[in-house]
Amino acid sequence: MAWNEPGNNDKDPWKNKGGKNQGPPDLDELLNDLGKKVSGIFGGKGGGKGGSAPSGKSMSTIGISLVLIIAIVVYAFSGFYTIKEAEKGIVLRFGQYAGTVDPGINWKWTFVDRIIPIDMQSTREMQSSGFMLTQDENVVQVEMQIQYRVIDARDYVFSVTNADDSLNQSLDSALRYVVGHAKMDAILTSGRELIRQSVWEELEKIIKPYNLGLIIVDVNFKDARPPNEVKDAFDDAISAQEDEVRFLREAEAYARGIEPRARGRVKRMEQEAIAYKGQIVLDAQGEVARFEKILPEYQAAPEVTRQRLYIATMEKVYSNTSKVMVDVDGGNNMIYLPLDKIMQQQSTTQRISPQSYSQPQQQSSINSSPSTSGRSDRFDNGSN
Known part of the structure; x- marks a missing residue:
C-alpha cells in the first residue's frame, strides 16, 4: 500500500525519518534560528528554548537586519563606475570639487559624490558665419571653422558657465574684428591665409584670460563671398x-x-x-x-725692289680675275680676252665631243699669243 493512503500514516517519511516519528521542518523554527544568529551578530540575546515560538519583537528585528544587509550590499555595488580611456572624471562631493579620477574602474560614495566624465582626446569642431562689414565699407559673408580639444578638465567645467558657448562667442568676436580691419578684395582673393592666421591669434588672445581649459588645434577659412x-x-x-x-x-x-x-x-x-x-x-x-x-x-736697290713689288702685286691681282686686257703696241686697239668664257666653252666642248678639242685649243693659243708677247714686251720695257 502507498504510504499516504488513509488509515495508514505510519509509513510517512516526514514523520518516521531515521526510525523516529518526525514531521516536516517547521518554518517558525527556521526563522527563530535565523533570528538568533542575526541577533548574535548584532549583539542581541537569543530566544528561549528551541521549542518556543519567536516573539513579534524578534521577528521585526530579523526583518530590519535583512533589509540593512541587502541595502548595504546594493549601496556598495552601486558605487562602482567606469571612466573611458579617452576621458577624465571630475568628482563633486556634495556639489563641491573634490578632485579628478583617471580612466578605469573606480568607486564613489553613492548619493554623496557625483562624477562628470570629460572627453580629453577627441577633437571638436565649431563654426561661425554671417554677413560682416569690411574696412572699405563692403558687406561680405564669411564662414570659418575651428577645431579644438580639452586640455584641463577642471578649468573646462568650473572656469565659466559653459566653455563651448564662451568659445563660440569669442570666435564670432575675433572673426568680426579681423574682417572689420581688412579690405574686401583681400578677403575674397589673396588675403585668405592672412585672415585665417589673424583670426587664430585674436581668438587665443580673447580666451586666454578666461582659462577655458581648451586649446585651438586648427582654424579653417571655409568660404567668403559677396552678397x-x-x-x-x-x-x-x-x-x-x-x-x-x-x-x-x-x-x-x-x-x-x-x-x-x-x-x-x-x-x-x-x-x-x-x-x-x-x-x-x-x-x-x-x-x-x-x-x-x-x-x-x-x-x-730702290728700282729693283719697286719693280719686284709691282710684279708680285700684279700676279696676285691677275690670279683672282678672269678677264685680261692686252694693249697692242703701235695701235689704238685693246684686246679683251674673256678667259672665263673660254674655259667654260672648253669644258663644254670636252663633254660633247673630245675630238673637237684640238681646234679651239689652237685658236686659243693663237689668240693668247699677242697678249703673252705684249705682256713680255711691257715687262721688258719696264725693266729697261
Whole structure:
C-alpha cells in the first residue's frame, strides 16, 4: 500500500525519518534560528528554548537586519563606475570639487559624490558665419571653422558657465574684428591665409584670460563671398584680377626666356669683337715686320725692289680675275680676252665631243699669243 493512503500514516517519511516519528521542518523554527544568529551578530540575546515560538519583537528585528544587509550590499555595488580611456572624471562631493579620477574602474560614495566624465582626446569642431562689414565699407559673408580639444578638465567645467558657448562667442568676436580691419578684395582673393592666421591669434588672445581649459588645434577659412545682389560684378572683378596675375606670370616667363638669349648674343658679339681686334693687331704687326724686312733691300736697290713689288702685286691681282686686257703696241686697239668664257666653252666642248678639242685649243693659243708677247714686251720695257 502507498504510504499516504488513509488509515495508514505510519509509513510517512516526514514523520518516521531515521526510525523516529518526525514531521516536516517547521518554518517558525527556521526563522527563530535565523533570528538568533542575526541577533548574535548584532549583539542581541537569543530566544528561549528551541521549542518556543519567536516573539513579534524578534521577528521585526530579523526583518530590519535583512533589509540593512541587502541595502548595504546594493549601496556598495552601486558605487562602482567606469571612466573611458579617452576621458577624465571630475568628482563633486556634495556639489563641491573634490578632485579628478583617471580612466578605469573606480568607486564613489553613492548619493554623496557625483562624477562628470570629460572627453580629453577627441577633437571638436565649431563654426561661425554671417554677413560682416569690411574696412572699405563692403558687406561680405564669411564662414570659418575651428577645431579644438580639452586640455584641463577642471578649468573646462568650473572656469565659466559653459566653455563651448564662451568659445563660440569669442570666435564670432575675433572673426568680426579681423574682417572689420581688412579690405574686401583681400578677403575674397589673396588675403585668405592672412585672415585665417589673424583670426587664430585674436581668438587665443580673447580666451586666454578666461582659462577655458581648451586649446585651438586648427582654424579653417571655409568660404567668403559677396552678397547675391552684387555677386556677378564681384565675379567679373575676380576674373579680371586672375587675368592680371596670369598676364604677369606670362610676361615674367617671356622675360626669363628672352634675357638669357640676349645675354648670349651680347657675349658672342663681345668675343667676336675681341677676336677681330686681335686679328687686326696681328695683321698690322705682320705688315710692320714685312715692311721692316723690305726696307733694307729697298734702300740698297730702290728700282729693283719697286719693280719686284709691282710684279708680285700684279700676279696676285691677275690670279683672282678672269678677264685680261692686252694693249697692242703701235695701235689704238685693246684686246679683251674673256678667259672665263673660254674655259667654260672648253669644258663644254670636252663633254660633247673630245675630238673637237684640238681646234679651239689652237685658236686659243693663237689668240693668247699677242697678249703673252705684249705682256713680255711691257715687262721688258719696264725693266729697261
